[in-house]
Amino acid sequence: MHKHYFILFLLLLLSLNSWAQNNQMLSGTVLAESGMPVPGATVFVKGSYVGSSTNEEGQFELPKVNFGNPPVVLVVSFVGYESQEISLSQPDNAIQVILKPSAMLDQVVVAASRVEENIGQVPVTVEKLDQRQVEQITTPDIVAGLGRFKGIDVSSSSLLTSSFSTRGFNSSRSERVIQLADYMDTSIPSLSSNFGNLLGTPILDVGSVEIVHGPASALYGANAFNGVLLTNSKDPFKDPGLTVRLRAGNRNMLDGQLRYAVKLGERVAFKISGGAVQADDFLADNQDPTARIIEPGNNPAGSNLGYDAVSRYGDVGNTFTTGALAGKTVFLPGFSERELVTAGDNKTHSYKVVPSLSVLLTNSIKATLDYKYCEATTTYQSASRYRFVNSGAHQGRVQVEGRNWFVRGFATRDFSGGRDPQTDGAYNLGILGGLLQTQLAPGFTVPNGTGGTRPGTYAERYFGTYNAVYNQTFAANGGNADAAALTARTAANTNAPLLQPGTPEFDAARNALIHSTATTADGQALGARNILRSYMYDGSGQYTFNTKVVDLTLGAAYRQYQLGSDGTLFSDAKEGDRIQNYEYGAYGQAKKALLDERLQLAVAARLDRFQNFETAFSPRASVVYSAGGDKQHNFRASYSRAFRAPTQNDQYIRLDIGRAILVGNIGNGFQGYNTAVAAQLPGILAPGRTADLATYEYQSSALKLEEVNSIEVGYRAQLGKYAYLDLDYFHNNYNNFIATQNFIGNLDGSRPSAAQIGAAATGRFQNPALPTRVIQIATNVDQTVRSQGAGLTLGYRFSPALTVNTNYSYNDLVTETFKPGTQSFFNTPKHKFNLGVDGVVLGRKLSYNLNYRWADSYLYESTFATGTLPVAQTLDAQLGYLISPLHTTVQVGGTNILDATNFQVYGAPSMGRLVYAGLLFDIK
Structure with missing residues (x-):
């Protein structure tokens, strides 16, 4: 046995010695077409993590490149320029690389198919934001600024709490999309919701953002129903350096962000990123009457009987x-x-810190260990308005990845202050x-x-x-x-x-x-x-086999929830055990390129199993054809089936909000009466009239998975050297559509008697222990719901000094009639467009961007409040001037700088003007 160990050790030493002997120095310079050096460009050996970035003179050095198996391919990239690949058969210390301004079709994305592919040949609608576009977002939270892009709707409950959606059914909870940071789910387990980018990647560490529009359950599983938002962080090996941003603005805003990454030798890299922002929050003040679908007995505004107002x-x-x-x-x-809110204290803040350690186990295998802590004071809207004080989450990750595989595990724990504090926490x-x-x-x-x-x-x-x-x-x-x-x-x-x-x-x-x-x-x-004290554990792995016949990707994932609220949100009890829930699944994808890689065929499918629901099967099939000499005209079509699992709240909530009690619906269903029966109580309660109750009977089965079948066609093209076009159309059919329903019933699910209804109507606020209440549940609608939409993006780069981008989005809920008491929550303007201009002048020292957004008026429905949002028109702008010797950019800008009416959630405040000035310090 010892002999075997000795031989193994000797072979390891020989292989390391051989690797060391083949190590050679590479160096060179990266220039723009103008001949100016490009500082901060990344230079890496393809298929490995060996690389560096250029200095102020555009120079780079790679001291240990293995030429044991030539050729060595260098990949050189920089934001706004085409990536270049340089093939070397032997070491070279005078490499010169000329970068050309990039075309949109040169972008590489990973979110659409979970493997790298050129954006022109992606089979679905996808949007990618590079570092430059991320830096142009003027809102304090990155998610709040996504509304300027095609097909994306943003719902802001308050200044630092926003959510996004695509293709309709927008809400402040975003339960129909998933949001990932380096493939880690950023939702808060207790709320099944994202607090904007609270648990996401710190803004200065964002390398790119990718948004997949439409169903993606075939690769991402539950709730990748209407889209996926993936934020990719910067690699400390590829992007070392120090970046600091300091800003101050109106509403007493102070914003400080930091990123520092350093290579500790050739095999170890460390980075830490995070930041803090604070400001005076916007407060809701909507005095409209609460809709009768939510408060059936409500009176009109100004009534001397009083009325229930939204805010x-x-x-x-x-x-x-x-x-x-x-x-x-x-x-x-x-x-x-x-x-x-105490003494009118409308302060809001968000703090985040993310240390990360990466180790190269080999040139092509990297291990990463990181931890994320975030904490905020903010206001969130769902079934009510919630004030979260010093609340947040912890998240930790362990990951090992190679060129075509990864194994990953992460855990999230949320909190709302201390468990029994007297100074902070969360309240309804x-x-x-x-x-x-x-x-x-x-x-x-x-x-x-x-x-x-x-x-x-x-x-x-x-x-x-x-x-x-x-x-x-x-x-x-x-x-x-x-x-x-x-x-x-x-x-x-x-x-x-x-x-x-x-x-x-x-x-x-x-x-x-x-x-x-x-x-x-x-x-x-x-x-x-x-009280939030829930856990989410997630483990996943994926491997891609690249063969001459087909590229095959296989993966699997497991997730477990442990929900705890001390009885303040879920049906758990104080000091009781957490509620256990799990889901797991496996997926596969096959891709084949034909006709000189002009025709791309792909099929994918995923099988998922749930603790409380049936097994779900999600297929996707797609075809992309690239025409033109440079494959600049790309036509795509796809069919997808996706599913949405009811949120943890839909399954286990038990929350008394006064006018109704919200109850999870995974048991045996409910029987009761439509809330319209309340207006007829005097007559129904009269002797001999109880038979009239049958007219108002209501019944719901336990929740089932919601399903969507979607078809999509699109065209993406590079028109000439400087124009970019992307068109798409989709049509969705939803089955077992999940909506909310209010009814009068008994909490044990049985149908109440006439006497119980009368007692509940007269004593519902004085005696919450009554068994008969107005109950609100999530339930499946027994009808097919249809929606459709289209989008257009058009960009033209006249010169580095002027690029014009515009996009238009159309969304329509085809189904117009729902059962009484049902809300669809489509919550999306039928028409919306953006117009933006940006550029750099004065030798790239002065940069600017300007964006105008217009959104049509539309009905916004929620379990808290329902009403019509007015037309929204906002103007965002930012101006930056680079002082090169100081590595510093002076920035001024703002969002909604004209302070226009800007409601994004009915019942939430208008997101008014926020302007700022600051400094961005950046050393590569």
């Missing part, structure tokens, strides 16, 4: 069944978003407002039903006063309802006031509720606090 919290209602108010709903005055503004109304009013009592009294709440005092005065006034003035309502409201506000913001009593109650750890007997939270 008021705690304006809960009570439906009266007796007296002059029978059948009417009275709403409490609520609290504004500013009043519920809707629940907080409602609970503030049910605090005990000093000195006020109500009958306890047994001949005694009990302490009464502010809401009971207000409703009681309102009811008594209304009945008295109504009788005294001959039945004038308007006069009675005005008098009653004035009396209730004066004689039965609610908690007043800014008072010690209000502040004490608010602070107690957002930090409350009280629970029900079954462990469900009673306060407004949201």
Whole structure:
């Protein structure tokens, strides 16, 4: 045995010695067509991680290049220029490389097929942003700036919290797309949602961004339903150096970003990147009435009965069944978003740090170990508005990769402050407002039903006063309802006031509720606090076989969730076990090039298995034909089937938001009645009328996977030397479409009696323990839903001083009629376009970019609020001047610089003007 080890060790030494003997020096210069040196260009040996970057004079050195198996191919690249490949049969120390301005079809992408391919021959619609385009984004968060590109819609809940979508069904949660940073999912496990780029790649470390439009489940699995966003970070071996960006602007914005990468010898590289940004956040102030599909008994704006406004919290209602108010709903005055956020403190911030260590195990095998910590204070909108204070996530990754394979594992853990803190955390503004109304009013009592009294709440005092005065006034003035309502409201506000913001009593109650750890007997939270303590574990691997017959890619992945919220979000209990959930799958892709590589054929398929759902099969077939002498005209067509697994929230949520309780739907389904039954309660509850209930019956089965079948055709071309064109059209058919449904039912899933419905309508806010509630679930719509759309991108480079880009997007929900109470959440403008110009002048010292965005008015639906967003027109701009000796660029710019109305989510604030000035310091 020892002899065998000795022989193995000797062979290893001999191979290392042979490798060392073949090491040779390579050096040279990289120039632009003008003859000017190109600093910062990367020079690498193809198929390996051996390489470097050019200095200020455009010079490079590669001290240890293995010529044991010539030729050696050098790949030279720089943003904005065509990559060059130089084949060397022997060492050369006088290499000269001339880079030419790049054409769009020279870009290489990996997201569309999970292997490198030229963008012209990609079988689906894909957008790629290089470092220059990333640097032109003027928003603090990179995701918020993606709306300037074709077919991409952005939803911003607040200044630092945005999500994206493609091809319709946009939302602040982006549950129909996946967002990846170096192929790691950046979603927060507890929320099944991304907080913009919070868990993504730090902005200065972004090498490129790729957006795949349309279904991609065949390669990415669950929820790669309408698209994929992949951010690729910079390699510390290829891009060492120091970059620092400092900016300050209006809204008290301060923004500092850093990236430092260094090679520690030839085999080890280290980098650290991250940053911090803080500003005054935008606050929502929408006083429109909440839509009746969400609050069926709502009154119109200005009603003296009160009404539930979109951006008021705690304006809960009570439906009266007796007296002059029978059948009417009275709403409490609520609290504004500013009043519920401590002392009007609308500060928002985001902090992130990402250290990373890379080791070359061989010239072509690299191991990477990195860790990511991010933390933020921000506002997020989903079923309600949520305030997250010092909340965030940890993420760690281990990866080993070669030229055509990888093995990767990563884990994510989210948090919302400490577990039981008194100074930070997360809370639900809707629940907080409602609970503030049910605090005990000093000195006020109500009958306890047994001949005694009990302490009464502010809401009971207000409703009681309102009811008594209304009945008295109504009788005294001959039945004038308007006069009675005005008098009653004035009396209730004066004689039965609610908690007043800014008072010690209000502040004490608010602070107690957002930090409350009280629970029900079954462990469900009673306060407004949201606790995030979930884990997500993910492991995957892939190998590509390149043969003369076909290129075959095989891969597999496994994911496990461990969901924990201490009963504040999920159906788990405080101190109870986390909810376990898993999914796994395997995929394969075969690609074949024919006709001198002009015809590209590809098929892919994936099989996925879930803990709570049936097995899913996702195929994709595509064809690309390249015409023209330089293959500059590319025609593509594809068919895809993809699926969407219900989010973790859809499966396990249990969240009482006052007007309704949100419940997961993976059990045996639900029976109940449509919410329209509430308006008929006085008649239905009358003797002998209960048979009318059958008209309003509702029933839902447990959730199933949603499926889309999509066809796409497109044309991508380089028209001449300087023009670029990309056209696409798609048509989608959705089956088992997942939507939300509100109904009145029992929490155990059974259908309530007429008496239970009546008790729920009159006591739903005073007694949350009632078994009958307005319930909101995710459910499958029993109809085929169809959508279609098209997109156009056109760019022309007149000169380095002027490039013009424009794009137009069309999206249409073909299906117009849904079942009563169902919301489609299409949430996408039918027409949208962007016009941008950029360039460099004064010997490339002065750079500029300008972008104008126009989006049509459209209906925005959500479980929180539904309404029409107005037309949006915004103008973004940035100007930079390079001071070469100092390696510093002076930057000024801004987003929505004309401060135009810019609503992206109904119920969220308008994203107004943000302008800044700063410095970018960059040493390669």
